[in-house]
Amino acid sequence: MKKANFIVSGVFAAFAIFIIAISMGYPPSNHGVPGPGMFPILIASLILISALVLAIQTLRMPKSKDTAIDLKSKNVLNVYITMAGLIVYIVLMPMIGFIVATSIMLVLYIKWFSKRPWWKCILISVVFTIAIFLLFGSVLNVPMRFGLLI
């Protein structure tokens, strides 16, 4: 937990400095009425202070309270692979089309997670994808047709 806290604190502090740096360039206050940069600077300063407080609290945290955070076990690696797969999916979907991209994505994940026979995975995936396509595309009138295929 200690390490995670330091990372959280560091990332937020860097983020706050970034916000302040940009906001400095915004138009100034006008007749006592704050300009567009004032609130971002105020909130970013608050982030900076809280990040500092968190870092100090973590430094003073007794070792007994320090619990390990799982970021590298096999279960978590599965999550990373899932995330990567979804990024590929949403990048490719607008080009390929909803039905084809979604069916393929579902078949692969369901096969991986559930180890069911291929034909079952394909059946579940295609039926679900078409159901969602019809629900959103026809009933809710969301334009679902895009990409090379469907």
Add this chain to the structure above:
Amino acid sequence: MLLEVLNSVFSFQILLFIVLGVFTGICIGALPGLTATMGVALVLPLTFGMEAIPGILLLIGVYVGAIYGGSISAILLRTPGTPAAAATVLDGFEFSKRGESGRALGISTVSSFIGGVVSVLALWLISPQLAKLALRFSAPEFFLLAVFGLSIIASISGNSLAKGVLCGALGITLSFIGIDSITGYPRFTFNNINLLSGMSFIPVMIGLFAMSQAFTTVEKIFTPDQVTQKISKVWPTRSDWKVILKHAPISGVIGTIIGIVPGAGAEIGAFVSYGQAKRMSKHPERFGTGIPEGIAAPEAGNNGVTGGALIPMLTMGVPGDAVAAILIGALTVQGLQPGPLLFTEHTTLVYSIFLGMFVANIAMLLLGLSSLKLFVKVLSVPKAILTPMIFVLCVVGSYAINTNFFDVGVMLFFGILGYFMQKADVSVSPAVLGLILGPMAESNFRRALLMSEGSYTIFIASPIAWVFLFLTLLTLLGPLVGDALKKKKSTM
């Protein structure tokens, strides 16, 4: 007006939506890994094309059902279906060990119903008065109200005040993106046309609450859930009724009050009610061994939160919990701005929500008592198939709001961010509440200074302002003073 309300709620279509919502909610709540917030976020895109009343009531049905449904897996599997049912596990699972899970589920159903009805009554009685009071608010009061809301969120929603503030401030910072409402100056848009109109609120919510939760489920996707036992004798016995009638109304009131407090949700409502019932009891040592009080109190408490959370949301635009924050999103999509004006300009809608929520609680009671066996079957739906489907729902849902793929990217980004925030023990709710309260604070702050021509005394010019200032100080300094007192006691 009354006729209009009755007409709008008691039509076949609306009743169908309410029952459908409650049914879906119970299923979502019962499945471990699917929370009430996630359920409402996933159903939300379906309401975009609907009219306001059926859409909102569908979502409220999901909310009410999911908070109750969490108790089913808490009792049967020892895993709370939603965080709100965590307190129910303590006594609920003991019933199952004895083979009395039917009895436990019956107590939970009736208590949830009583808690829910108490909170709807409170919503009905309190909100119109509060809305009248809020009508007198102008910019300085709304600014201070938003600050008060933010301070309370930061101080109660997580284990660490610093992390709560960080997360809330992150939400506020996200709200800066886009064209500044007062000067028209584009902020943090990085010349990206998609960012000009600001960060789309709903994809952020779907990412933080549904997608990140789905990622967490993937961690345990290869570990199967236990098998469940048979359910019989759901209707509570005479002695159980006595316990329910003694504890559920009180817990319902406690839940409602906690629901009203911004940032405190059903989880806290359940634990506080459980603690209160234990303190009131003549035999507190028997809590945790499977006694009816241990189910009646938390279940009435968490459903009590449902109505309470809507009170500040409808009257002042301040969400009582994360679900109420999504409902603000749902209302905004319909072109409705939550706040005191809703009560004068859309009276039928407001009272239809009250009545519809009451009907939702009745639907929950009837479904709970009649179809428990069906809901128990839902527990055997494999998460290995369900989780990929949730991915699709998250993607389609965030695309549907503006039919823009940029929003899908935003959703996935916040899904991944939310996952790592959960890992680092940072609660994500403050971010969403910050995203709503941030603009409210900023625009009213600057509007107030426009009104006063730059004089800061406008923030202490009215009694209401003083009340909010006092409450804010109390919230921020209260825990510090409490800690100091504790330390003093322990050294003495």
